Amino acid sequence: MKYLFENIQTVSELIHAREKTILLTDFDGTLTPIRKHPDLAALSEEIRQILIKFTQDKAIFLGIITGRSLKQIKKLVNIQDVLYVGNHGIEMEGPGIRSTCPEAKKARSTLWHIYMKLFKSLRHIEGIYVEDKGLSISLHYRAVKKRGDVEQVSRTLHAITKPFLERNMILLSEGKMVYEIRPPVKWNKATAIQWLLTDYFPLKFNEDVLIIYLGDD
Structure with a gap:
């Protein structure tokens, strides 16, 4: 496994070499520190502004993948034009998609x-x-x-x-x-990302894209 901040120059070069970058990130332990109680987690204003800048950049597509419920993660982040994936992939909502696993x-x-x-x-x-x-x-x-x-x-x-x-x-x-x-279904963060790569992103992007995932698990 390679760590982002130990290879930031390489990552930066890759981003600028592509027409589109898909940035997928976890929430707890990544965008916010893990707290003793999940209700204490909050997005700092600094991180919020960074995420907003990402959504305003046409070369970047932002998605947040979390074990939190879709309703909760949308409330915590509260930024438009973001793909939200909640409950480990069971729920998804974002540009061009709104889905809940029927099983x-x-x-x-x-x-x-x-x-x-x-x-x-x-x-x-x-x-x-x-x-x-x-x-x-x-x-x-x-x-x-x-x-x-x-x-x-x-x-x-x-x-x-x-x-x-x-x-x-x-x-x-x-x-x-x-x-x-x-529930006894296939969805978890890994399978959610795999589904996005094969069934969602190809329908949205024709360009050669760079995909980055940030997470603590």
Whole structure:
């Protein structure tokens, strides 16, 4: 893996050599620092102005790909002419596209049931945050201080999700001090980018384009 700021001169030369650059970026941990609570994340004015300049440059196309819900990421960024990809690719909205995975919608009632069970079972633990993102659930334990509580969170989560996992009704993954519960569909950040490269961008751009992705995972 090559790191952007260690190769910035090479990247700059590549950008100026192409007619079009597609810049895709994550949000948490990339455009903003990771916070103890996801509601504390905010886009700085400096970064906001940089992103606005990107959208005003006809040679640059900007997309933000995140695990946050589409509604939430649009509110946090609040910039026009940006491709927003939420819930790890399940939801997309931007120039020429507005899409939600239909299979994911079918899992909504199951996810709500799991959310309520997790909330009721873990609400006594200080620092825990069960986040309902509509078409997925995030279980944040970054602010949980006691090791015993962290272990209880893990045990409770796996006990609640086990029957749904066994019936292939959900997917469970772990990130940076967060568990993600998602519908049993193919979408994640990697598959979302792959779909954009094969099915979305070729319809919009005929030029030889440079594609850059910024992210912490």
